[in-house]
Amino acid sequence: MSLITVGTVAFDAIETPFGSSGKVVGGAASYIGLSASQFVEEQHIISVIGDDFPESFVQEMQRRGIRTDGLERRKGEKSFYWAGKYHLDMNSRDTLATELNVLADFQPQVPAAARNADYVMLGNLDPKVQASVLDQMESRPKLIVLDTMNFWMDIALEPLKEVIKRIDVLTINDEEARQLSGEHSLVKAAQKILEMGPTTLVIKKGEHGALLFNDEEVFFAPALPLEEVLDPTGAGDTFAGGFVGYLAHTNDTSFNNMKRGVVLGSALASFTCEKFGTDRLLELTQSELDERIQRFVDLVEFDIILKD
């Protein structure tokens, strides 16, 4: 089924205890689009870039079925740029620079061909920008997934709550779930957040896996234990792309299918951590993905025999 994604297509510069990326292509919609393209034949991304952005990357996305009619290119302006530095634990990071550039006054335009999309992925952005994409849809999509972060909870909580009312699935990390709900227990946090509008909540816990909640069920997928985590930037977006891409491909939004989406999203995210930027996603083969999914199955598989 048809999928549209709104989010940044941008530059990142990452420092970790193990190395520096230099200026590389990043951005939520880049990761989401590439990850979803593992499953969907055609999708739209809606974003904005400056004339400093490499046309080769745009063409690479197009080759993977990512339509770029909604990708605005501004002459004489620069793309969004973010620089950050990870701490030794690779779970926390400091922002070193944020240059909004073209993003400062981004007004997403949903192409006519995408206004009846069944699946909508609202990548991390100003909640008002996320809402404006929903405003442009001609029919209520079958599934709306929204990713956000603590930054918007700090400075735009009310607009965020407004857009959260209109979505089906919210993806945030554990600290953000605690912040949004005011509850320390993730079980209680999930209950409160599900009362805010979404029917389903994904809590991303980084190296500790991901939890999927609806009002009756809960599912947990671990992160694959990796020998090396070179750079986790984009892992959450890769996860979201795999999740929504798989749901769109199968056109099945049942909880059981969302479980599969979480496993596939987690498997894809594990690749993103292995190299800087989108490099690992770009070189990923189907057999590598299949092998990693099998590792997931093996990692959690057990048969239990209760006490005699």
Add this chain to the structure above:
Amino acid sequence: MSLITVGTVAFDAIETPFGSSGKVVGGAASYIGLSASQFVEEQHIISVIGDDFPESFVQEMQRRGIRTDGLERRKGEKSFYWAGKYHLDMNSRDTLATELNVLADFQPQVPAAARNADYVMLGNLDPKVQASVLDQMESRPKLIVLDTMNFWMDIALEPLKEVIKRIDVLTINDEEARQLSGEHSLVKAAQKILEMGPTTLVIKKGEHGALLFNDEEVFFAPALPLEEVLDPTGAGDTFAGGFVGYLAHTNDTSFNNMKRGVVLGSALASFTCEKFGTDRLLELTQSELDERIQRFVDLVEFDIILKD
């Protein structure tokens, strides 16, 4: 099969952001013994108490098939006492008081009837005391499980490494695995630790679950998402008791059976977190345990359909 456990039988006083326990029965061997008694009909515990320790708790253990021939009672002396305070995240804590009392010169005596035990659980104690239990065994046990903590890595690393050479399964938490191996990646940490002697390693990650490694395989069991964690003290010991108790009961030390042991240990540990001290373990029913194991199965169960 026969099981012996060495560890503390003691008093704890716990403060958490949600309440205080007062002085309650605790100690590694108390939790291990009660947890293992879910599976094994008869076991020995080897420990030492003062005459301040409640005889009613000793009788309660005996009613659950825990033989106390190896439980030394010292007249005119006090039992080991530990007081601690948990931080708001319930994952980290400060020690407020440690009174060794009878533990200061504890020399464990393995009763004759226990010297051919097939399963040995060395609870967290001075590594030299753990080693002295192994010295007293008349035949090499089928499985030796050892639990320890960062305290012994700080002050008794060489004796700890010596006893680790003689065991089959080591259980430690993630930070301890990093400390013992000098590796940040848990995958690399596991590889290094498995070269130190044990064939199997359990890395306990508290609310983030547990990893089971041998040199070829890895298994992950999540912790059950709980609405409330009142007091995690003893959860690791409860885990170890359920793990080794199940292996002894089934007399099967295969990796597949250890997976079941990890799941059962995790399920039992989740109960310990719900009340102060051993109260929740003491009132636990088989149907409650079965229900929780089913929650585990439901939590991680998925069927994956690969891309067409």
